[in-house]
Amino acid sequence: MVEDVRIYGGWKDELGLKVVPSKKIGKDLYEVFIGPQHPGSGHMRITVRLDGDIIVEADPDIGYVHRTMEKLGEIRGWIKPIPLFERMAIHDACNITMPYVLAVEKLMGVEPPLRAKYLRSLLCEINRIGAHLYGFAIFGVFLGHSTMYMWAMGDREVFIELAEALTGARLTHSYPLPGGARRDIPADFPDMARRAVNYMRKRLKEYEKIFLNNPVIRSRLEGVGVISKGLAAELGIVGPNARASGIGYDVRIVEPYDAYPELDFEVPVFREGDALARTMVRVEEIKQSLRIIEQAVEWLEKNPREPIVDKYLYGKYPPLHKKIMESEGRAKLLPISAAMKVPKGRAIGRAETGRGETIYYVESDGGVNPYRVRIVTASARNAIAFKYVLPGHKIMDLPAIYGSLDYFPPESDR
Amino acid sequence: MQEGKAYVGNLDVTAKRARDILLGKVPLDKVVDWATSFSLWPVHLTTSCCSTEFAATFSPRVDGEQFGALPWVGPRQTNLIIIEGTVTKKMACAVRLTWEQMPAPKFAIAMGACALDGGLFYNSYNIVKPWQVIPIDIYLPGCPPRPETLARAIVTLQRKIRSKKVASTWVREGWRGDIEPVIPKEDLCGWAAKSI
Amino acid sequence: MLQAPSRDYSSVLGLALEKAKNALSSKGIVFSVEEGKGFYDIIVEREYLVAGATALKEAGFDHVVSLTVTDYPKEKKFRLVYHLTSYLDYEIAGAIIGLGVEVPRSDRPSVPSLTQVWRSAEFQEREVYEFFGIEFEGHPDLRPLLLTPPVAELRPLRKDFVVREENIYEGVPKSG
Numbered sequence: 069m070v071e072d073v074r075i076y077g078g079w080k081d082e083l084g085l086k087v088v089p090s091k092k093i094g095k096d097l098y099e100v101f102i103g104p105q106h107p108g109s110g111h112m113r114i115t116v117r118l119d120g121d122i123i124v125e126a127d128p129d130i131g132y133v134h135r136t137m138e139k140l141g142e143i144r145g146w147i148k149p150i151p152l153f154e155r156m157a158i159h160d161a162c163n164i165t166m167p168y169v170l171a172v173e174k175l176m177g178v179e180p181p182l183r184a185k186y187l188r189s190l191l192c193e194i195n196r197i198g199a200h201l202y203g204f205a206i207f208g209v210f211l212g213h214s215t216m217y218m219w220a221m222g223d224r225e226v227f228i229e230l231a232e233a234l235t236g237a238r239l240t241h242s243y244p245l246p247g248g249a250r251r252d253i254p255a256d257f258p259d260m261a262r263r264a265v266n267y268m269r270k271r272l273k274e275y276e277k278i279f280l281n282n283p284v285i286r287s288r289l290e291g292v293g294v295i296s297k298g299l300a301a302e303l304g305i306v307g308p309n310a311r312a313s314g315i316g317y318d319v320r321i322v323e324p325y326d327a328y329p330e331l332d333f334e335v336p337v338f339r340e341g342d343a344l345a346r347t348m349v350r351v352e353e354i355k356q357s358l359r360i361i362e363q364a365v366e367w368l369e370k371n372p373r374e375p376i377v378d379k380y381l382y383g384k385y386p387p388l389h390k391k392i393m394e395s396e397g398r399a400k401l402l403p404i405s406a407a408m409k410v411p412k413g414r415a416i417g418r419a420e421t422g423r424g425e426t427i428y429y430v431e432s433d434g435g436v437n438p439y440r441v442r443i444v445t446a447s448a449r450n451a452i453a454f455k456y457v458l459p460g461h462k463i464m465d466l467p468a469i470y471g472s473l474d475y476f477p478p479e480s481d482r
Numbered sequence: 483m484q485e486g487k488a489y490v491g492n493l494d495v496t497a498k499r500a501r502d503i504l505l506g507k508v509p510l511d512k513v514v515d516w517a518t519s520f521s522l523w524p525v526h527l528t529t530s531c532c533s534t535e536f537a538a539t540f541s542p543r544v545d546g547e548q549f550g551a552l553p554w555v556g557p558r559q560t561n562l563i564i565i566e567g568t569v570t571k572k573m574a575c576a577v578r579l580t581w582e583q584m585p586a587p588k589f590a591i592a593m594g595a596c597a598l599d600g601g602l603f604y605n606s607y608n609i610v611k612p613w614q615v616i617p618i619d620i621y622l623p624g625c626p627p628r629p630e631t632l633a634r635a636i637v638t639l640q641r642k643i644r645s646k647k648v649a650s651t652w653v654r655e656g657w658r659g660d661i662e663p664v665i666p667k668e669d670l671c672g673w674a675a676k677s678i
Numbered sequence: 679m680l681q682a683p684s685r686d687y688s689s690v691l692g693l694a695l696e697k698a699k700n701a702l703s704s705k706g707i708v709f710s711v712e713e714g715k716g717f718y719d720i721i722v723e724r725e726y727l728v729a730g731a732t733a734l735k736e737a738g739f740d741h742v743v744s745l746t747v748t749d750y751p752k753e754k755k756f757r758l759v760y761h762l763t764s765y766l767d768y769e770i771a772g773a774i775i776g777l778g779v780e781v782p783r784s785d786r787p788s789v790p791s792l793t794q795v796w797r798s799a800e801f802q803e804r805e806v807y808e809f810f811g812i813e814f815e816g817h818p819d820l821r822p823l824l825l826t827p828p829v830a831e832l833r834p835l836r837k838d839f840v841v842r843e844e845n846i847y848e849g850v851p852k853s854g
Contacts, residue, residue: 104576105527105557111573131824132573133530136606136841138809139834143843152602158531158626174715205537221541228538239534239626301765304741304798315765322772323687323716415715416761416774429746429761444744444802452801478531481824572826605841607834608825673826 097124102466104132111477114454114470118463126458130451134481141441146172146408147401149441151242156445157479158239159224160199162191163421164445164479169244170325171417171430175410178247182327183368184376187249189327190364191234191241192419193357197268198227199422200350203474207347208279210471211288216279223271226264233257245399248377252397253368261365265358272351280344280351289344293457293469296341305453307424307446308349309473313341319420330367333360343472350474373397407436421446423474447480494656497586501653511650518561518587518649519640520550525560527580530567532594532626539629549636557583562639565612567626568596568603574610575671581616587652589643591635592618595625610670617664687772691718694764694773701737702730719759719776724789727779731760731795734777738767742792743774745802747810749783749837756781756812758789760799781812791817809835 096119103113111132117125137156141149150165157164166188173179180188201224208216228238233254235241243250279285295305300313310317318335320328336352338345375382375390377399385393389400412434418427424446431440450473457469504510528536540546540553554560557580569577581588592612595601598621603609612618619642622635643649652658695711695718702709707726712719722730739762748757759778764770781787791814793800801823803814808822808830822830832839 104573105525105580106555111528111530111533131822131826132570132576133568134570134572134608134824135530135568135603136608136834139839139841140603140606143841155531155602159534171715202534202537205541218542221537222543225538225541225543238628297766301740302797304743304796310765317765317771319772322690413715414719416717425743427744427761429744431748440746440748442744442746442748448801449743449798452798456797571829605843607832607839607841608829673828 100463103129112475112480114458114466116458116463116466121463123458123461123463123466126455128451128454130477131481133478135478137482138441138443141443142438145406145436146246146410146438147405149438150245151240153443154240154242155478156443156482157199157421157423157447157476159202160195160422160479161239161241162188162195162243163199163419164426165242166192166244166325166419166421167417167426167428168430168441169246169417170419171415171428172246172410174415174417175413175430175432176246177411178378178380180248180378181374181376182330183252183371183374184249185327186330186364186367187234187252187376188244189331190253190361190368191231191243191249192326193360193364194227194231194234196422197354197357198224198231200354200474201227203350203422203476204275204279204347207471207474210467211285213279213282213285216275219271219275219278223268226267230257230261230264233260245377245401247381248399250399252373252376253365258365258369261361265362268354268358272354275351280347286344288465288468289347289472290342292343292465293461293472294340294342295453295457297339299456300341303452303456304449305424306449307420307422308353309346309424309450309453311336312338312345312349314339317425319418319425323418325419327364327367331360331363343468346472346474375399409434409436410438423447423476423479424450443482445479445482447476448482450475451480493582493585497653498656501656504653511647511654514650514653515644515647519643522549522551522562522589522636522639523554523560524551524562524564525557525580525584526553526555527557527563527577528566529569529573529577530594530596532566532597535626535629535632536564536566536593539632541629544629544633546633546636549633549640551636557581558585560584561588563588563590563616564632565590565592565597565616565618567594568601569610569612569615570608571610571670572608572673574615574666575674577612577615578666578670587649587658589619589639589648590616591620591622591632591639593622593627593632593635595623597621598623601625613664615664615666615670617661619661687716690770691716691773694770694775697737697770698734698739698775701733705729705733707733714776717761717774717776719778721778721780724779724781727777728790728792728795730777731792734762734775735795738764738770739775740764740766740796741798742796742802745799745806746776747806747812747835749810749835751783751837754783756783756787756810758806758812760792760796762796786813787811788813788815790815793817809833811836 098118100116104111113129115127116123153165154161201220205217205220232238235243295313297314300310316337333356336349338349375393392398410432414431416429426446427444429442430438433439597612620635620639622631648658707730709720709722742760743763744761746759758781759776761774761776763774804823806812807820808825811833
């Protein structure tokens with residue numbers, strides 16, 4: 069190897085051919101690098117060591133989408149991090165910013181009015197359905213089931229339309245604010261939402277026929293990638309993945325936030341812990357989210373419109389802002405919020421995002437910027453599952469396990 | 483194969499041979515441009531969160547396949563790379579390696595504000611601008627751009643290939659005439675051999 | 679199926695704090711409690727960290743939610759807190775209790791690793807190692823997780839690594 073003719077990403081050898089460094093490993097093991105360019109388009113790499121075609125060791129190499137959220141959150145004031153953190157899980161935007169907003173609300177001591185709470189929960193559930201459908205679509209790609217990709221992606225557009233009607237953006241809603249929400253529902257929204265709910269209920273029955281009860285899919289998922297209840301607790305797996313292993317844990321129930329205490333819904337829990345159970349949990353969750361959307365829309369329709377920001381903050385609104393709120397139902401940000409100061413303290417905010425519990429630890433030193441924002445997202449906590457669940461499986465089961473964990477790298481890497 | 487080495491091949495030599503066989507006698511320029519422009523297959527390399535809109539472009543609603551574009555698995559069978567958003571320092575290595583494995587003529591679309599000049603993450607310590615890594619044909623703004631925007635970018639790229647005869651020039655001369663090749667200034671994969 | 683019960687988070691948190699306090703004092707561990715909004719932090723001395731973690735694990739806190747580190751350059755210390763909660767013990771499920779330690783800001787700060795106690799801390803400890811440069815003694819596989827080695831050497835989440843935010847008037851010449 070000629071060191072001084074090092075070219076991009078490797079060296080040139082004596083023949084002038086390009087060489088990239090490779091590692092020496094044990095005699096009977098093969099080391100296979102999967103990703104970051106791989107069929108499922110996940111932006112992560114897994115290094116697996118194989119004995120024959122059995123995985124003996126897996127080492128998830130994440131961080132390909134680390135965009136320094138925690139550091140940038142420390143320098144952009146208190147309001148600007150909301151659109152920033154949204155980029156972690158762009159199709160789950162309301163859910164992923166909710167915990168930050170809740171933490172800042174705890175520090176500021178403001179409480180949104182009930183109508184704003186219902187609006188936020190409504191968007192969160194629309195996002196949850198969108199996130200699960202996106203997960204199904206990618207799962208379809210992993211399993212070579214193109215129909216599932218097309219169907220789930222097509223049906224996801226229904227809920228994106230719904231979110232767009234509510235907030236004005238397809239994905240990046242920036243909807244929750246400390247002490248309120250951004251917009252009230254438009255007049256034709258309840259009708260749209262009910263039609264979307266009915267449509268999705270009908271489609272879920274068709275999904276069962278073509279995907280969930282498809283013998284090919286079932287044989288690839290049943291009994292594959294089993295996570296026992298004890299292992300799930302030991303690894304700290306969250307969200308639908310934990311609930312598929314028999315852990316009845318949902319932030320909407322253990323620490324109810326927003327309008328969830330008022331709403332009637334159930335949290336599906338399965339005991340099997342395999343890839344199929346993880347898929348079934350998501351299907352059941354979509355059904356529950358549809359129920360919540362119906363209830364929220366009904367409540368919003370029945371109750372009179374009111375200002376959707378905290379009373380104390382609304383008192384500070386200039387007349388023009390008040391007029392916009394009354395006529396359009398739109399909360400404009402106060403000019404002072406650019407240099408807003410938040411009382412000293414530490415707070416933890418958390419919410420159940422599409423992929424599980426997300427935690428924000430926010431520390432304020434009383435200044436215009438957060439002193440520290442620690443973010444632990446659901447995917448970041450699920451990443452460890454790759455290391456401990458994959459060994460013992462055949463390499464052909466890797467796509468099924470990867471897809472069923474519904475791992476989203478931008479969310480995980482922060 | 484020697485210990486500690488892996489060969490990634492030399493595509494330029496192969497492309498030159500194919501060129502000699504194909505274009506030895508017959509003028510095929512128009513056919514090459516036409517055929518390339520309607521078979522732009524993007525590779526499955528997602529760099530960031532714009533991938534959700536990339537996926538939506540190939541969903542039934544926008545249906546990117548109607549333009550002859552079909553996302554495909556391996557870099558060896560594809561000729562288009564769509565940079566979806568931010569490229570981090572770790573990902574830059576993968577982007578360049580994927581780009582080098584794709585056969586010429588090949589094209590690149592930079593999608594989203596982050597791919598233009600950093601976007602929301604302009605002052606982040608872990609990002610690289612895609613134009614420092616590979617030559618970009620089309621930039622599309624937006625955070626994220628709508629799927630229709632990406633569909634339009636693909637159509638614009640098709641027009642560009644036909645009107646400027648990019649593909650046939652590339653096949654004849656070994657490099658396209660209109661833009662300079664990009665050679666990364668820093669060693670993008672240097673970290674792979676390093677440990678702390 | 680879980681039905682939403684009427685659950686009062688603050689009483690659950692109070693119960694969890696009592697349980698954690700009892701577990702620690704029965705082992706003779708000295709600690710101080712700091713209150714945050716929605717959680718409690720129990721700060722112990724460095725030599726009690728592993729014993730305290732074992733006691734809390736026995737008390738039912740079965741996984742680490744977040745390994746939170748904050749840098750205080752003025753006081754020359756890092757505040758390192760393992761935020762814990764429980765899945766399997768329904769009484770305290772969801773209540774967040776932190777087990778923390780203060781690490782002096784020396785050249786090579788280090789603390790004992792708790793990976794042997796909580797497997798879920800493994801990746802988070804690797805993350806703290808690359809972002810703050812705190813070494814975890816006894817960690818089975820201490821490598822950078824998210825960053826490339828050259829970036830990890832900068833220790834980006836320490837307060838002395840400054841990222842500048844551009845002013846909106848940046849580059850605009852002053853009038854006159």
